[in-house]
Amino acid sequence: MKKALKRMHPLGLLLYFAGIFLFSMWSRHPWMTGVQSICLCILYFYHENSLRRIFPFLGVVFIAAITNPLFVQRGITILFYIGSLPVTLEALLYGLHYGCLLMNVLLLFSVFQRYFRCEHWIYLFGSTFPKLGVMFSMAVGLLPKYKKQAKLMIDTQKQFGKESPIRRAMKIFSMETTWAFETSMDQLDSMNARGYGLKKRTHFHLFQFERKDALCILEVLVLCLINGYGYIKLYSKFYFYPMILWNPMGIRDVVFMIFMAMQILLPFFGREGSYVSD
Amino acid sequence: MNIILLIMAGISCVPYYLKYEKRKPQTRENVVISVMIALTVVSRMIFAATPGFKPVTAMVIICGMAFGKESGFLCGSLSALISNFFFGQGPWTTFQMIAWGVIGWLSGIWNCHRFLERHRMMQTIFGIFAGIFFSMFMDIWTVLAAGDRFQWIRYIAVLGTSFPVTVEYCISNVIFLWILTPVLLKKLHRVKYKYGFYKESEIQNLTINQN
Structure with a gap:
């Protein structure tokens, strides 16, 4: 079943x-x-x-x-x-x-x-809301990436010596934000280079x-x-x-x-x- | 359970989405909003252990402040939808979507001429307002879930019992707004400058302000 x-x-x-x-x-x-x-x-x-x-x-x-x-x-x-x-x-x-x-x-x-x-959801509503579908799938794809990077940053910061956890959390959050936007710039460039937004393109679906x-x-x-x-x-x-x-x-x-x-x-x-x- | 009200809550998100689609947004806007959504969802996951004390509302308000009302709505509603894949979907998803979306939309409206980001007092007031609004809006869902019809007596009773949670929302909103706004807005303005969100006239204004 x-x-x-x-x-x-x-x-x-x-x-x-x-x-x-x-x-x-x-x-x-x-x-x-x-x-x-x-x-x-x-x-x-x-x-x-x-x-x-x-x-x-x-x-x-x-x-x-x-x-x-x-x-x-x-x-x-x-x-x-x-x-x-x-x-x-x-x-x-x-x-x-x-x-x-x-x-x-x-x-x-x-x-x-x-x-x-x-x-x-993307399969069902991607054709009526194409831009939203892209944003949705991009955000979902970014999540595991951010988690992984946050873990790396936490491990590195812990090696630098003692710090109050709140201070460290704030620091990591700030670094994470900067990193997220900088990498998204690469993503944007690569999307544009591969011709996102042009017409006459087919989609891949699992179903x-x-x-x-x-x-x-x-x-x-x-x-x-x-x-x-x-x-x-x-x-x-x-x-x-x-x-x-x-x-x-x-x-x-x-x-x-x-x-x-x-x-x-x-x-x-x-x-x-x-x-x-x- | 009043199904018509539930469906109405879901449908009321659609005009905002259609408006965004019709505007034919550029790729860079999509990318920036999806990054903001992902950050909001991550921030909700980090604070998963403390119910109610979450930076989501503050993040949505900051997104609305930095990128305007439409982006604020999208950030709020989509991050509610996506984070509920991890926190549990239910009929309440539509209510959360519209509540956070409206908070982002309002912060975008309030922040025209940078009204909200300049005064810390305004941020405090808006944070408290957003906490009360979110709590009252979600209590509508509680009343609908608890009874067949919407009764004002029940609504007032639920409001009374949820008073501590409301206070918690307000306090967490204000704290996170105070901490995050200076840090994030600086970065977001840099991102906007780098991605080319500003028009020519605005860039000149920016340089004058900095001097």
């Missing part, structure tokens, strides 16, 4: 993540949120092999569940009073649902970050659009359509206040929940395959 996501075309990857992001943020119905929570947890634990990593996310759920009744006093089932403030069951459950929703978004972003790197990518985008779009229909028709409204009314779960709901699970777990169905570069 990791390979399937890594090899995916940036457009397909963005559509896949954006679809889940929209559905998990707009989710109003506890069943849908529950399905998303379970699936995203599966996705998360596929990458992280320790159970301890889930605790910060559970903390978010806990805080959301506790703070909501303090601000909202609607709902008819009163559990207890804090001073003269009534704490209602509905507000507590709403906070819990909201915390799960927040956890979904955070989990999704932590998976998103593993696969969507700088190259993907190629293949047939499997088209297929994958199609799958994502079809699942988005099905789930969007289900969302608009059935799951866009759910009232926590003043009291919760549950409908019994029917066959139709189960089908839609399976579709939602399929959308999130889509990369598990992808073929790993073998590639020339492996």
Whole structure:
């Protein structure tokens, strides 16, 4: 599954993540949120092999569940009073649902970050914002260079004798700035010499659009359509206040929940395959 | 979570970018801004151990002061985006992008006729203003994350609880502005002179001032 996501075309990857992001943020119905929570947890634990990593996310759920009744006093089932403030069951459950929703978004972003790197952004937006794309890729490329140079400078300065660390840090920062701008001058010259900014130039990209990518985008779009229909028709409204009314779960709901699970777990169905570069 | 406000925050960066693209900037501007972005990101990484106490805002303000409002916006927003590849992306990225970008843009506007870089008092005021602005702007995100709708009661409560962080932002901004402005501006003016950013008339003004 990791390979399937890594090899995916940036457009397909963005559509896949954006679809889940929209559905998990707009989710109003506890069943849908529950399905998303379970699936995203599966996705998360596929990458992280320790159970301890889930605790910060559970903390978010806990805080959301506790703070909501303090601000909202609607709902008819009163559990207890804090001073003269009534704490209602509905507000507590709403906070819990909201915390799960927040956890979904955070989990999704932590998976998103593993696969969507700088190259993907440059590939997608480099043609609409060519100058920005160049600046972006240049800045990202300069970072490791600066770190390396800073380490060299620190090591050299340490040999010169004792100095207060703050003073040394300031000195190194000043030297680093001068060095950065002086080397950027070389870079500018070499860019101009190689004809940057001239027309009729082709770009090199890591990604190629293949047939499997088209297929994958199609799958994502079809699942988005099905789930969007289900969302608009059935799951866009759910009232926590003043009291919760549950409908019994029917066959139709189960089908839609399976579709939602399929959308999130889509990369598990992808073929790993073998590639020339492996 | 109010998705429309989140998307609006992302979209509101686009006009600035389009304006920059439409101006057809020269290669040297791109290079200088990308160097500034890289330095800002590195400065955020160096101070990663102390949450809140970071020189990013000061660096963005200095970039806006030296290279004008558009460069300030680009430096702020892109360094937020790039540094979050290391610090963690999330829905808050768009808010950080627009908050830092606006701070850079404002410092560029304030510094026309070198108003900001001459008076240390002005730098202090602007640093405090930037700290409060950034904190208040990011608290909007906190309120949006914590509830379905934007409620003023919650916003005021969040502002109250984030008061120590706001003070920390202000103090760090002022300290870093005081330390970095004289050091960096001297270098940046030299870079501008060397790269040929100045017009002829401005160069003559410069030499008169130095005498």
